[in-house]
Amino acid sequence: MKIPQITFTRFIAAMAIVISHFNKDMFLYNIDYISNVFLKANVGVSYFFILSGFIMVVAYHKKERIDCFDYYKNRFARIYPLYVLGLLLYLVTRYSNFSFYKIFLYLFGLQSWIPGKAMILNFPGWSISVEFLFYLIFPILYNYFYAKGNKSIWLITGMIWIITQFFSGLYAESSYYEGPHTESHELLYYFPLMHINEFLAGNLAGIFFVKNHQKTNYDIPLVLIFILIILSLIFIPLFYHNGLMAVLFIPFIVLISKNNGVITRLFSMKPLEYLGEASYAVYITHIPVLYILREVIQWSGYSIKIDQVFGIYIIVLICTSVLFYQCIEKPLRDYLKKLPIK
Template sequence: MKITQITFTRFIAALAIVVSHFKKDLFLYKINYLSDIFLKANVGVSYFFILSGFIMIVAYHKKEKIDYTNFYKNRFARIYPLYVAGMLLLLFTRYSGFSFYNVFLYLSGLQSWVPGDVMVLNFPGWSISVEFLFYLLFPFLYNYLYIRGNKHIWVIIILIWLGTQIFSNLYIISSAYKGPHTVSYEFIHYFPLLHLNEFLVGNLAGILFMKNFRPRNYDGMIILLFTAVLLALIFIPLNFHNGLMAVLFIPVIYLISCNNGALTKLFSWKPLEYLGEISYAVYIVHIPVLYILRKILWESLEIYKSDTVFLIYIPCLLLVSAFLYEAAEKPLRNYLKKVKIRKKPYF
């Protein structure tokens, strides 16, 4: 089952993250309230994690059992080629950081487990490191819990989510937290186990969706929920980075997936759907592309103004992402999915 209209929302989240990583003298940060939203727009990663859990259930709900080998091969084919491409693009401007240790951490996807080294090389890759944990666990969760219809699984998941929120927000106001750019900051914001709750509540939402799918026009409710997300980012001073926004993101994902109103027609428009398709490329290469473009604009053309750089950067990022999607992501994904892995017989 493919939910076409949800694909474009990935691009919205990716673009918000792109803006949040841009220099803060950008014109968008000079607009009251809008600046508050983009300063916290890295919460888009939380949306990715929740949506990932939701989509996994939707994609595999008809299977009696997930084959581990095929699942891991397909996940590897889906994300790893561009994950590596993001690192290689960084070589053009940040080659001094390419030590054996850094390359090993990045390629193995272990960086998010090592507070202090989470931002190694292409730093958006930390979230892919977290996704590796989700992908490792999902077949076991599906085969031994979800398909058996465990009646208490929703209680366990909600308790994990609730416990993570309490711990995360208490930790930030405790003496153990030393503020931004510290090991304690990297631990509370990026450690994989503190994001597992997001994937699990996404799984739970997917299970509920498959059991209760009822197409209706939810345009009004979706707009209200999206407005609530923006207002929460502006006025509520809590840590949303570790899944707290699930209280709004899950209804948004659920209702968009059930919606048959005007928003679904808009989000299913082919150009917008395509932006959603290239959103992974947009996210994973946006920092290397920014560094390369800045080097060209600053050193060759002497263009320094952030607003001008930004207006050149976004079209360039979209073009590079579309190229990588067509020339690398799709063909490599299709090729790797066709590769057959011989299973050794057990005696």
């Protein structure tokens, strides 16, 4: 079941994260309220985790059982080539950070499991480390819960979500009174088990959708939910990075998937859908591309204002991401999927 309108939302989330990682001297951070949105825009990673769970169920819901080996091979083919490319691009300008231990953790997706190591090398890769866990457990979840209609997974997901929010709330409170603690920060932001509730919630949203996928016009509810997301980031100082935003992200994902209004027609336009397809390249290479661009600008000797750098950066990032998607991600994905490995 293809849902083209949801693909472009991945690009929007990726660009929000890109802006949140850019220099805070940029003009967007000098605008009241708008600055609050972009300071918290890395919550887009939470959107990716939930959407990943949703898409997994939608993609496989007609299967009686998932073959684990084929599934792992397809996921590896989809995610790993650009994951490695991001590392190689990073080392172009940060080769002094090279160590075999860091390379080992990064290549095996273990960095988010080790306290203090989540942000090593190409640091957006921490979320791919989390995704590896999702991919590992999904065939088990599907074969023993989803395919069999086992309702206990709903209770389990609810309990995991509540426990996660409880510990996140404790961290937020202790940080407010005592300042942030590195170990607890690493645990709650990056540790894979703290994000599993998001993937499970996305799975359940996918189950609901495939059973209730009749199309109708949800343009107005979608706009209202989007406004609520923005207002929440501006005015409500909560810890949003471990699934709390699922209460808004899930209705948004489900409704846009069921929508047949103007928003769907707009987001389903081929150029926008294509940008969504290239969004993984945007996300996983945006830091090394920024570092390389800074080196090039410094080498050129030109004095360029930060806002001008941002404009150049966005253009370069989109162009390189499209190139990486078209020339590396797609051909290697197709090649690896066809390998007769068993």
